[in-house]
Amino acid sequence: MRKQHLRRHLRRQRRLLSPRQRRLAARRCTVKTLALPGLRRARRVGVYLHHGAELATTALIAALRQRGVEVYVPVPRAEGRMLWVALTSRTRLAHGRYGIRAPRQNKPRIPLNRLQWLVVPLVGVDTQLNRLGAGGGYYDRLRDNPQHLPRWLGWAYAQQCVDQLPCEPWDRPLDALITDRRPRWPTG
Template sequence: MRRTLRAARQALSPRQRRLAARRAALKLLRCPVARDCRRWGLYLASGSELDTLPLLQVLWRRGAETYVPVIRAEKRLHWVRLHPRTPCRAGAHDIRRPRRALPRVPSRALQLLVLPLVGFDDHGTRLGAGGGYYDRVPARAFRRPLRVGFAYHQQGVKHLPRDPWDVSLDRIATDRSMLWATG
């Protein structure tokens, strides 16, 4: 399933990807629960993932604090502050990350987490890239932040299997709609 969903994502032209990223950012930013969030955790897109740069640019203009995940040696995510001029480099899995070690915050200190995904369903089940990094975050850390999947509309499927350790989504922002997970 991952292979099929990635292929559909990669089949989009660069122009279609840019347009989709702007549309999904607008959908998320117009969502009432996101409007007042001041501390955001988001990923920096890799490969054909939906780009978060349009979202980041608006958040920076609004004065929001933005944090990105950094994978440490123990294969755990740590959230570090990202500023508009923070120099980045390729890290694990060729994912961009801040060049120098910056102060980090725990997941529970963030108000909204924008999560990458390969696929999703209406129940908030998230199919990730397969590394399990977001699933390793302790469940208690996910109590406070709202978890939003950020994806192309084409990444939605009717049903995904869910394991007990899978982190579920509260919302899904796509280029076509803002979806509320049905549980």
Template sequence: MYQIKQALRRELRTRRLCVVPAQRRRAADRAARHALRLLGAMRARRVAVYLACGSELATAPLITGMVARGLRIAIPCIDGPGSMHFEWLRPCAALRRNRHGIAEPAGRGRRVRRAEFDAVILPLLGFDRHGTRLGAGGGYYDRWLARPRIAQRPRYLGYAYALQQLEQLPREAWDIRLDAVITENGITWGVTWPTG
């Protein structure tokens, strides 16, 4: 299973790297519009979101839109190998790059409990129509997501380019299904959140 996932990660990283800058900007703007509509329909007020880096679908337009709508935003902070938590993003707070080159708060604040979020917007390398998520392989989100939810809160929303969708991904017992994935083309629903 490990070799299969690693091969898929290589393929999906290559796909993402082939997206040219103009397409990246358009995709990020379109995905942000879809995400903001969904968050509005959910009446989400407190949202965890990652700060995109490298070839990931940019979250800056989404974060700008969330700030404009008065949403409270939290971002991930790395604690150690495979371990992370979220902290509220404070206006004008200094950020620093962690060991993976990802921005996070320079000074530590209060850890936000998962139950405080209405939605968590997750990075991913790949996803399928069943809500299966393939991450980068570090296990940070897998460990953070491992505890059970209460009444399907928060909602787990993947955020990616449409080209990151595969027909079917390998699934392991600890994999958490996404409620939906937001791309520049719209919203793909996972199996745990019926649309009807």
């Protein structure tokens, strides 16, 4: 119940941002993300396609592709899993599950363990980099298989940061967090 209340509250905070504030935040986060040393060397990155008031990833995706990085986006499947499909200049998008844009074709795709970084959406995040997702469990299920996983980079507005979130035994903190105010790593 506490998670549902937090989700409602944090989504409301996100929606209260003006379109201008959202654009500036996305621009700041893109610049900070591109400066991350580990991401500068990445060749394959998974990035969510934003939906609603989520922090927009359009500029980040364009900048990564301009650098020659292969960008893959999630395609939710009925069984609660996701495929990672290449996003190219020829990829056609359509509104899929939950109204989220996704590639019309499920090819070419890549296994999760071939991605080096994964830019993940979130509703909230705490000081220990614990992530509160939308509640569908899609991203949580990605961590079911502990073999090589990409580094997880949370993307958020500063308003989505809280002191502490309720955590479940399967929750694993993000590897890094980028907000429009400042980056965060588990070590501070």
